[in-house]
Amino acid sequence: xxxxxxxxxxxxxxxxxxxxxxxxxxxxxxxxxxxxxxxxxxxxxxxxxxxxxxxxxxxxxxxxxxxxxxxxxxxxxxxxxxxxxxxxxxxxxxxxxxxxxxxxxxxxxxxxxxxxxxxxxxxxxxxxxxxxxxxxxxxxxxxxxxxxxxxxxxxxxxxxxxxxxxxxxxxxxxxxxxxxxxxxxxxxxxxxxxxxxxxxxxxxxxxxxxxxxxxxxxxxxxxxxxxxxxxxxxxxxxxxxxxxxxxxxxxxxxxxxxxxxxxxxxxxxxxxxxx
Ligand code: KIV
Numbered sequence: 689x690x691x692x693x694x695x696x697x698x699x700x701x702x703x704x705x706x707x708x709x710x711x712x713x714x715x716x717x718x719x720x721x722x723x724x725x726x727x728x729x730x731x732x733x734x735x736x737x738x739x740x741x742x743x744x745x746x747x748x749x750x751x752x753x754x755x756x757x758x759x760x761x762x763x764x765x766x767x768x769x770x771x772x773x774x775x776x777x778x779x780x781x782x783x784x785x786x787x788x789x790x791x792x793x794x795x796x797x798x799x800x801x802x803x804x805x806x807x808x809x810x811x812x813x814x815x816x817x818x819x820x821x822x823x824x825x826x827x828x829x830x831x832x833x834x835x836x837x838x839x840x841x842x843x844x845x846x847x848x849x850x851x852x853x854x855x856x857x858x859x860x861x862x863x864x865x866x867x868x869x870x871x872x873x874x875x876x877x878x879x880x881x882x883x884x885x886x887x888x889x890x891x892x893x894x895x896x897x898x899x900x901x902x903x904x905x906x907x908x909x910x911x912x913x914x915x916x917x918x919x920x921x922x923x924x925x926x927x928x929x930x931x932x933x934x935x936x937x938x939x940x941x942x943x944x945x946x947x948x949x950x951x952x953x954x955x956x957x958x959x960x961x962x963x
Contacts, residue, residue: 691726691767693799693821693865699726699898700887706866706899708769708889709907711762712738712755716904718762725766727889729801729901730756732771732831736913737905744830747773749787756795769823770797774831777802777811784811788820801868803829805855809862816863824859826852827893828871841871841892849876856880856888868901869893871918892918 689695699706708727711717712734720728734755735747756770770791777784788800799821802808812822827842836842843852852872859867866887869877874894881888881896890897905911908925915921939945 690765693767695726696767696866696887696899700885706887706889708899708901710734710737710901710903711759713758714762716762717759717766717768720904721763721766726899727767727769727901728759728763730759730768730770730795730797731801731903732773733903737903737911743833745774745833747771749773749776749790752776752791753795756791756797760796767798768796769799769801770795772800772802777808778804781810781814784808785814785818788815788822789818792820799823799865801825803831805851806858809858812859812862812864822862822864823889824856824862824864824867825870826855826859826867826872827869830870839871841873843872843876849873852876853880853883856884860884860886866899869897871916892916 696706706726708729709720709725710729710731710733711720712730717728730752732744732747732752734751735741735744738755739747739751741747752770752773756768760768772784772787772791776787784802791797791800800815801823802811803825805826812824815822828836828839830839833839843849853876856867864886866889867884868889868891869880871892872880874896877888877890877893878896881898887898889899889901891901902919903911906915906919907922909921909923910926910929912926936945
């Protein structure tokens with residue numbers, strides 16, 4: 689069944705949990721799509737896990753278009769959501785609509801995601817009015833890492849918690865079809881989830897969200913940088929790949945690979961004429 693924004697809304701009504709993962713290319717998106725993942729997020733986390741940057745701030749529209757296009761070719765049934773990169777929507781409502789349109793037209797996204805609460809509500813409203821579904825993102829919003837002074841759990845004290853609840857409602861009222869809650873205490877995520885009619889998608893926000901999202905390199909142990917507390921390792925694909933690379937190097941070095949079964953044949957008569 690094809691996942692759309694309607695599927696996401698229905699899932700909340702029916703209390704069915706939504707599973708999302710990030711993907712940045714064709715093959716990975718295809719595997720996730722085949723596994724029945726509801727939503728594939730072409731996150732600007734690609735700056736860190738694909739491009740090796742220290743944060744997401746250097747990611748450009750061109751980067752997002754390139755990876756979104758590639759992932760879209762692997763998607764048949766998942767909803768493809770593409771992140772709006774830093775400074776592609778904060779600058780003005782006009783920039784936000786134009787750039788969201790480019791991510792749909794060129795990046796083949798079904799929806800876009802942007803970070804922030806009330807301060808980006810005008811952008812969300814305008815993009816939605818242009819018939820582009822928007823996923824919000826509040827809590828730890830990595831594009832604000834310098835303003836936060838680091839990657840920290842958000843909403844722990846009363847004032848911060850009230851602000852997040854307010855941000856969630858602002859995002860919903862502006863017309864977002866879902867909202868990501870990143871690094872928020874479980875009890876606050878539960879309250880936000882109960883207060884909204886749109887699904888909450890948690891990452892480091894505990895068990896009560898309407899859905900979950902993970903960066904696939906984290907859940908497969910493919911990213912050797914810092915692993916946050918909220919990540920569960922579903923496979924040590926990184927370890928398996930390292931072992932496979934080392935075995936390949938060893939076999940090439942010892943002349944074991946390629947074997948006769950990997951080589952192409954030709955008529956002996958032909959080759960003899962060349963000697
Ligand atoms: O960029 C990203 O991958 C994200 C997820 C962490 C939600 O925004």
